[in-house]
Amino acid sequence: QLMLTQSPSASASLGASVKLTCTLSSGHSSYAIAWHQQQPEKGPRYLMRLNSDGSHSKGDGIPDRFSGSSSGAERYLTISSLQSEDEGDYYCQTWVTGAHVVFGGGTKLTVL
Amino acid sequence: QVQLVQSGAEVKKPGASVKVSCKASGYSFTSYHLHWVRQAPGQGLEWMGWINTGNENTKYSQKFQGRVTITRDTSASTAYMELSSLRSEDTAVYYCARSHSGTYNFWGQGTLVTVSS
Numbered sequence: 001q002l003m004l005t006q007s008p009s010a011s012a013s014l015g016a017s018v019k020l021t022c023t024l025s026s027g028h029s030s031y032a033i034a035w036h037q038q039q040p041e042k043g044p045r046y047l048m049r050l051n052s053d054g055s056h057s058k059g060d061g062i063p064d065r066f067s068g069s070s071s072g073a074e075r076y077l078t079i080s081s082l083q084s085e086d087e088g089d090y091y092c093q094t095w096v097t098g099a100h101v102v103f104g105g106g107t108k109l110t111v112l
Numbered sequence: 113q114v115q116l117v118q119s120g121a122e123v124k125k126p127g128a129s130v131k132v133s134c135k136a137s138g139y140s141f142t143s144y145h146l147h148w149v150r151q152a153p154g155q156g157l158e159w160m161g162w163i164n165t166g167n168e169n170t171k172y173s174q175k176f177q178g179r180v181t182i183t184r185d186t187s188a189s190t191a192y193m194e195l196s197s198l199r200s201e202d203t204a205v206y207y208c209a210r211s212h213s214g215t216y217n218f219w220g221q222g223t224l225v226t227v228s229s
Contacts, residue, residue, distance in 0.1 A: 034216065043207060043220070043221055043222045044157065046215065095215075097214060098171070100171065100173060101147065101162075101214075
């Protein structure tokens with residue numbers, strides 16, 4: 001069964017970097033995912049599509065501080081030079097073409 | 113620019129139905145699938161289903177099968193999500209999202225549906 005697993009929370013200091021992880025279920029390590037950001041009291045915002053080989057394509061206006069990488073079944077979102085507006089929830093999402101969509105449970109990022 | 117503009121907040125009684133609209137602009141409406149995703153208070157994102165705006169084919173999450181209907185009106189560049197037999201657990205913000213190769217690269221602003229007696 002296709003599933004995505006995320007840690008419930010993460011924290012890092014202003015100006016530092018943080019790496020968030022999204023893990024694909026067994027047998028699905030070749031799947032691409034997408035990362036979405038949700039700032040407090042706002043709707044989701046598309047950040048990027050991340051392929052299994054680590055290549056990624058970002059949405060319009062997404063700063064260079066946001067990058068993605070992959071290793072096996074793990075998909076990563078790295079945010080560098082953390083700013084206060086980066087605080088919020090981060091969701092990974094994947095899909096079965098022509099069928100259903102799956103979300104991870106989300107990671108709540110706190111900027112200290 | 114691409115925009116997805118959703119209808120306003122709704123308050124419904126248990127057992128009723130709600131129909132939320134999503135008006136698209138800034139692109140060719142029938143070139144992209146539209147999905148519906150909901151988020152209950154304090155919870156994560158939950159996929160409900162999608163519509164192929166070109167041929168009107170739909171796919172629904174098993175959780176909502178039989179209760180959700182997604183339709184579209186190409187003349188109005190608008191998609192609709194109707195959820196029936198509402199219960200308190202359906203209180204949530206409902207989002208439409210445009211799909212491109214599986215990813216949601218544009219989201220609507222969300223519609224709060226409150227189910228309360």
